[in-house]
Structures are given as C-alpha cells and as structure tokens.
Amino acid sequence: MFGRFAPALYVLGVLITGFGFLMMVPLAISWLTADGAHGAYDEAVLITILSGLLLSFFIGRQQREMRVRESFLLVALIWAILPAFGALPLYLHIDELTWTDAYFEAVSGLTATGATVLSGLDHLPVSINFWRTFMHWVGGLGVVVLAVAILPLLGFGGRGMLKAETPGPMKDSKITPRITETAKGLWVVYVILTAACGISLYSVGMEPWDAMMHAFSVMGLGGFSSKDASVGHFASLDIELVVIFFALLAGINFSTHFLAFSQRSLRAYLADIEAHYFLGILALSILALSIYLWPEAIYPDFPTTLRYVAFHSVSLATSLGFATTDYAQWPLFGQLWILFLGSFVACSGSAGGGIKMMRAVVLYKQVSRELTRAMHPRGLQTVRFGETVIPDHVLHAILGFMFIYVVSIVVMTLLMVATRLDIITAFSAVVACLNNTGPGLNLVGPASTYAVLSDLQTWVCTWAMLLGRLEIFTLLVLLTPGFWRR
Numbered sequence: 001m002f003g004r005f006a007p008a009l010y011v012l013g014v015l016i017t018g019f020g021f022l023m024m025v026p027l028a029i030s031w032l033t034a035d036g037a038h039g040a041y042d043e044a045v046l047i048t049i050l051s052g053l054l055l056s057f058f059i060g061r062q063q064r065e066m067r068v069r070e071s072f073l074l075v076a077l078i079w080a081i082l083p084a085f086g087a088l089p090l091y092l093h094i095d096e097l098t099w100t101d102a103y104f105e106a107v108s109g110l111t112a113t114g115a116t117v118l119s120g121l122d123h124l125p126v127s128i129n130f131w132r133t134f135m136h137w138v139g140g141l142g143v144v145v146l147a148v149a150i151l152p153l154l155g156f157g158g159r160g161m162l163k164a165e166t167p168g169p170m171k172d173s174k175i176t177p178r179i180t181e182t183a184k185g186l187w188v189v190y191v192i193l194t195a196a197c198g199i200s201l202y203s204v205g206m207e208p209w210d211a212m213m214h215a216f217s218v219m220g221l222g223g224f225s226s227k228d229a230s231v232g233h234f235a236s237l238d239i240e241l242v243v244i245f246f247a248l249l250a251g252i253n254f255s256t257h258f259l260a261f262s263q264r265s266l267r268a269y270l271a272d273i274e275a276h277y278f279l280g281i282l283a284l285s286i287l288a289l290s291i292y293l294w295p296e297a298i299y300p301d302f303p304t305t306l307r308y309v310a311f312h313s314v315s316l317a318t319s320l321g322f323a324t325t326d327y328a329q330w331p332l333f334g335q336l337w338i339l340f341l342g343s344f345v346a347c348s349g350s351a352g353g354g355i356k357m358m359r360a361v362v363l364y365k366q367v368s369r370e371l372t373r374a375m376h377p378r379g380l381q382t383v384r385f386g387e388t389v390i391p392d393h394v395l396h397a398i399l400g401f402m403f404i405y406v407v408s409i410v411v412m413t414l415l416m417v418a419t420r421l422d423i424i425t426a427f428s429a430v431v432a433c434l435n436n437t438g439p440g441l442n443l444v445g446p447a448s449t450y451a452v453l454s455d456l457q458t459w460v461c462t463w464a465m466l467l468g469r470l471e472i473f474t475l476l477v478l479l480t481p482g483f484w485r486r
Helices: 006-022 024-033 038-059 068-086 088-093 099-110 126-141 143-154 159-165 179-203 208-220 230-234 237-250 254-263 267-271 273-296 302-317 332-341 357-375 392-418 423-434 455-469 473-479
Strands: none
Touching: 006 024, 006 038, 006 068, 024 038, 024 126, 038 068, 038 088, 068 088, 068 099, 068 455, 068 473, 088 099, 088 126, 099 126, 099 455, 126 179, 126 208, 179 208, 179 237, 179 254, 208 237, 230 237, 237 302, 254 267, 273 302, 273 332, 273 357, 302 332, 332 423, 357 392, 392 423, 392 455, 392 473, 423 455, 455 473
C-alpha cells in the first residue's frame, strides 16, 4: 500500500521538514525575548525535522506524477498530521495542557478556526502566542497552496493537489497559465495585505508584537488573539475599523485581489459578482441587526449599537471570530443570525469558512428555477452566476455537498448532545467548528473557551474543523472502500 501512495508520502515528508524549519521562527523569537519557551521549541523542531527527513528518506524520491487519489490522500494527511507537530511546542511548554487539547489548539490554528482551549493568554510567552497566530497565517490561504508553489522543485505538478483542496464549482479556473505561478501570485498578495494590516494596526495604537500577531489572525481569518479579551482588550474604535476593513478584504476571493494588483485597477472588484453579494448581505445584516437590538437598550445609543453589531457581524460572517464584547447578552435571534452568517457569507477562494457565497447564490437560483419549472414545466430555464451558465453537473455537485454539510451538522450535534451537552452549546460548537468560525454560543461563547468540553466532545469538534477546512468531500472520500481499492 505504501508503494501505491509513495509520491504523496514523500512530499508529506518534505512538507513536515519544511514545517519544522518554520518552527524556527518562534524559536528565534523565544531566544530574542527570553520568554522561557525555547526548550519546548528545541525539542519540537528536532522531532519535526527528523520525522520529515526520515519519512522522505525511507520512501525515496519519486519520479512519477501524483494521481488523483494520491492528491486527495496528501491533502488530508497534511491537515491531519501537521497539527500534531504544531501542537508540540504548546504541549511541551504548558504543563496542564493535555495532548487532546494541544492537538485541538493546533488544528484550530492551522485550519484558521480560532476556537481555543487556552486562557491566560496575556501571560503566555510571546513566542507561544506568535506560534498560535502564525499557524493561522500559514493555514489561512492554505498549506496546500504553499506546497503547490514548491512541488515542481520536487518533480511533481501541483494541479491535482489544488483541485483536491478546493472542490468548489470554480476549481478548474486559473488566473495564470501555470498553477505554480497562480500559487506564488496568491501568496505575494497575501504577504502584502498582511504587512499592510500589521502596519495599520500598529499605527492606530497596537504594540508591535500584538500588531503582527493580530495581522496574522485577521488575514488568515483565524481569530486567535494574544489577549483573553480578544480585540476588546484594546477598547479602540480605530483598531476595530482596521480589523473590519482587512477582514472584509480577507473574505473576498484572493484571485480578485491578485487581478486587481496585477492590473493595477479596481475593475476586478467591480466584476466580482460574488463580492457584491458578500458586501451587500453583510451591509443589510448589520443595518437590520442594529435596528433590532437598539430597542433592547443593551448599548447606550444607536451609534454604539451599530459599532458592536458591525464588528461582530463582519467577524463571524467572514469566520474571523474576534470579539470586542460578550454578544451572548444579545437576544438569541441576534446570536444565531451572526453564527448563521458564518455558514455562507465568505467568498470562494478566500480565507473564510462555510459553504461559501457562490454555492449559496447558486443554490438560491436553483430553487428559483425549480419554482418556475413547477409553473412552466416546458420552459427552458438556466441557472446563471453573472454571465456564466452553471452546468447541471456542477449543480448536482453543490446539492450533494449541501446534503453532506447538513447531515454532518446533524450527526455531530446529536453526538455532542448524547454526551449530555446542552443543545445550544452542542449545535453552536459544531456549526462554529465546521464553518471554521471559532466561538460558538452558551458554554463556548465569546466570553468562554472550549476547555469546558470533555475529551470526546473536543475530538468531535476537531473532526468538524478538519471537515470544514477540507470542504467535507476531500476528507470523506478517504473513508470510501473504492478509494483504497486497486
């Protein structure tokens, strides 16, 4: 069996080795700041690099191109195994942290979910908080996209890997002739926007380390903070506005940013129909929720209500997951609505989670077509996204995805409830993790952490995060007998 998947395992070994070298960044920070965590990084770096080198050495360099099955396996292994190494510095340094919680934290980091089991963040070593948010940044646009950029150097093409990670309706579109150039272009834009976000946060009052770490979280749409009170710690409207602006940018398809940068024009944004829906639904939700909450007198006046509603609507809809106040004080409808936004608002090709806006719009138009067919059965109706006619096989794929998405929520929620967890906590934890949003409601709300969950409940949420990051099919296909059949 190992021979069949040798190309995937060899590349996995190389990527684990590279991940170990990435871990040297927080190791250097630990030495620089003398925060006392360097011992944990010494061990973690050694274990990670040796593991990667041994795997790639014993498998041996492969000359043939990876097939589709191997691409799916490699993508799943990257997201399942890299967090095990990412968890090592946390597990080795934080005495009271169990392996289950350390792995959960690392999965949450690399999948850019932001659900945390840690408290006392203000007192953690700088390098530990840096590593948590740095995993967001690496995972935000995708470890796999980064791997695609270096695969040709190893003798492999990256097309199959990118398709395995992005099984959406537009997965065959390319923005440059070579997929490697596409990956490199996306990362260049990603780095530029991250630097701009960090500089902006610093200019409005954040300390340099905090600005850097929060920039990683914002552009990765993760949600880890170096403060227990998240962005609310800073009590700054200017900081909140910067976070909102860059979270909106991160929620838009990075291909659109790439085109805008390369063409030096804003026309790419005007031509992006999905971004119009994204911004329009967010604007309507913010206005409607502000009007709904204002009479509740939770906040002293309408501008203050608008401020907090806007921040949390954008934060949860994009799956960023930052908080500035405990929105558990809102009526349940308001809490559920912003949690629901995180299920579909982020654009495809963005760092956000959920089913993505494109799928949601296509599903809405498919329902409209079926209603029209009921009245005019002989009429010829097509589903369009902008000027593009969506073929039936894409519609069927989206419907299948939605079915599995809903079934996953139901099954995992029932599992959580079976462990004696209340329904609101169980449902919101599953939805928040599957959509890579981070905070849920009730026991796992913005004022709490996932540390309240048992080990079994934590593993259910861990599985949900991996399912959500890999858009369900990529992970589930490995569980089918046909995948392992020769």
